[in-house]
Amino acid sequence: MVKKATSLFSVDVIKPDLTGRPAHMRIGERIRAAISSGALALNARVPSSRTLARDLGVARNTVDEALSQLVADGLIVRRRGAGSFVSDRPPRPAVPPAAPRIDAKRASAGARISNRAKALHCYPGHYQPSRAIPFTPSLPPSEFFPRKAWKRLVSREVSRPGTDYWEYGASNGLPALREAIAGHATAMRGTRASADQVIVTTSTQQAVELSAKVLADPGDFCWVETPGYQPVQHVLRSAGLDVVQVPVDEQGLDVEAGRTLQAHARLAYVTPSHQYPMGYEMSLTRRHALLSWARAEDAYIVEDDYDGDYRYEGRPITSLQDMGGDRVIYVGSFNKILFPGLRVAYALVPEPLVGAFVDAKHAADGHTALLSQGVLAAFISEGHLAHHLRTTRDIYNERRLAFLEEAQGLRGLMEFGPATAGMHVTGLFKDARIVDRAVAAACAARGVVVDPLSKYGAIDRGGLVFGFAGASRDRTGECLEIVRRAITGWKA
């Protein structure tokens, strides 16, 4: 059935300024902003690209390129025989990043690449090392890491005779490291898993990919949180899974909504102790509901406890792994709490799945680098990790309190989510017309990095994700002032 356009598509609201990035990107962004702000109504008919090109004074293929991207993102739909329309459904959250330097399709310049490769977004960051500056989310500030102790352990371990670091290693990881990890996770998060259930990986990404491969076949469904952590969605898609965007509210992932969208998923990826990016804790009721769903559907849950080591107020919530270990793959990473260059993370897997995970890890890359594993095992078992966590917990808490105090000045403009744990806090704009990407870009131009919330999926209102751990007490005020000015200076 062909739907009728319910309103006009006004070219005026999308006329881009002619400075800066390629015209098709600017046009795309203006259309996107006009849709988010309501300036272009849902179901409005999009004029032909010929008409648009003429009205905007640009080449027709520039308009085509912009529109294709919007179609790919689900913001515009093409209806056979009727033309193009602003989508009346929430867009697929495959929102392009703030400032892509190379878009994978263009980069491949005529060379054929797979559909799954096209679906991977290309961030300029892929080509550059990145550092924690205020307020980069998910990057630990590097100055507190005890490099001296680490260096001493590296020099000691590389010279220690009789180690296995030079041969092929076991695919599940060095026994000493698996012991240390099982102990750490139990102490910090009350997980119930022995060293035999630990699979050492290079990253959270790899742990999630192994879960996808072991527990789902191409075409199977996987629930993810929306808004949610995008890199994990990329890896799930590249493993051939069909990603189902399940909304998140103050209680965490909405299990009932998930059932309605696609009950027969094989996997659900969640961040229950501190939802990324909203910061919510998954309620006990929801955690039980999620586990019941998994049991009923013979599905599994990937619990990403990416910052479970940092809690400042209240009791840590019980991990899903502790509540229903037979249904849960618990994932933790040392790249975020020690230093990102390390590349060691892990999964705790239900006992009956250990063999299959070991096989998958073996197929993927044999095993994780051995010297890093040995050094990390010593770092944990000799008490350096516990000491580092105590120190940084105090520092991050101080920064958190400074942030919350200074952020008072933003309360007229934003509503902040919970800030009781982790290393970031998310704020939503009170004015739904504000385009968060534009604000983030204005901040970046002044040396302050915040993530626009729209980067994390389809949302009603824009917002910003602040990595408070990355800004020292004395810089927090000035940085937040830059953010305040970027918001108030924002014009549609």
Place this chain on the structure above:
Amino acid sequence: MVKKATSLFSVDVIKPDLTGRPAHMRIGERIRAAISSGALALNARVPSSRTLARDLGVARNTVDEALSQLVADGLIVRRRGAGSFVSDRPPRPAVPPAAPRIDAKRASAGARISNRAKALHCYPGHYQPSRAIPFTPSLPPSEFFPRKAWKRLVSREVSRPGTDYWEYGASNGLPALREAIAGHATAMRGTRASADQVIVTTSTQQAVELSAKVLADPGDFCWVETPGYQPVQHVLRSAGLDVVQVPVDEQGLDVEAGRTLQAHARLAYVTPSHQYPMGYEMSLTRRHALLSWARAEDAYIVEDDYDGDYRYEGRPITSLQDMGGDRVIYVGSFNKILFPGLRVAYALVPEPLVGAFVDAKHAADGHTALLSQGVLAAFISEGHLAHHLRTTRDIYNERRLAFLEEAQGLRGLMEFGPATAGMHVTGLFKDARIVDRAVAAACAARGVVVDPLSKYGAIDRGGLVFGFAGASRDRTGECLEIVRRAITGWKA
């Protein structure tokens, strides 16, 4: 129950000569040889390390180090309260043995796993470190690696101020390493690729998986060689590809057969410079035919040059990358030529595909560990790699010649393939009834590891894959004698 020693442990048969490598290695090797040859009986009691040290005229901790290794390898067992004995069971295999110990389906004990996970074979080797012993294929003997130089570089690089090793790195790899790799590959194999075309990975496996994801979608076809390298087939399948077994003859992969089986493959995985495991070189005609096929089908070729650095006779063949770089992903690994615990390999990719590969690597695990990359970059650019390759090329060639000479005694039983390059040679049984897995098991029971050819795919005749680089000149004869006896003693 404490077993009784059934014979004496004679020190005379293990007295090492006192030249050359560290004493503990020589002592270990002599004990190993004495066990293989039967000079030390199974279940013989091992004297105390104090006694052995005195009788051999070496320090006690030298003996301890040698014994620990033998215990780790399963050749000597310690029985509580009774002492140490020569094991009366076959040593734990150092490589994936013929028969899978755990089948993934059984291992998952009722838990649901995906079809692709079921298709991954589970070898006990996944759970254990493995070492090069005669004749383990694809494992570099560890004693020639210049550990001192490596350790010095590790200690230097970990302490060097101003490095990026502590932050997130670029997904394609450290610039210094990419430069070094591009230079090395051009010098050794005549590849034509700049540092911008290098993608640093953890392993050949990962490089192949990235190729599969970037260039093919689930359900797409990929040609592989049969017989061929199985781990790569596992990773292709786990990426959702449909693997097409294309036969190999003396000219390498049979392109015409591939066309007949499934012309519309998206990818072909080949080992043109030294087919694994048969050792054939791909003929120039076939290389041209493969490239024409790829161009006609808009397909890509993954060229795995796993031992292209070792050539003893004749000129190295031109790499496919050099012949048709726009269609070829060239893959090389440092895990096989330096040490397996390292986990650094690479792909050289056509320029238009760089962006898509970087995205795929970013999605898979962010980037490869940075300190390892930095140390390797220094190791290459400061000339250690070239020196190591020169040294080992001489040693492996010596071992190769010793092997070929001693293997004369097997020529009534086997036909050997080419042995002009690499680290292994393959022999086919003249008697097609012989079951290679049974022969390999009999060899393993006597401490000699050979791969049964049937492990590499469907074949008309059984055979054995010998890693000649793993056996010293003076051990080659005795080890081949064990193989000879295993073949002649074979019964259906």
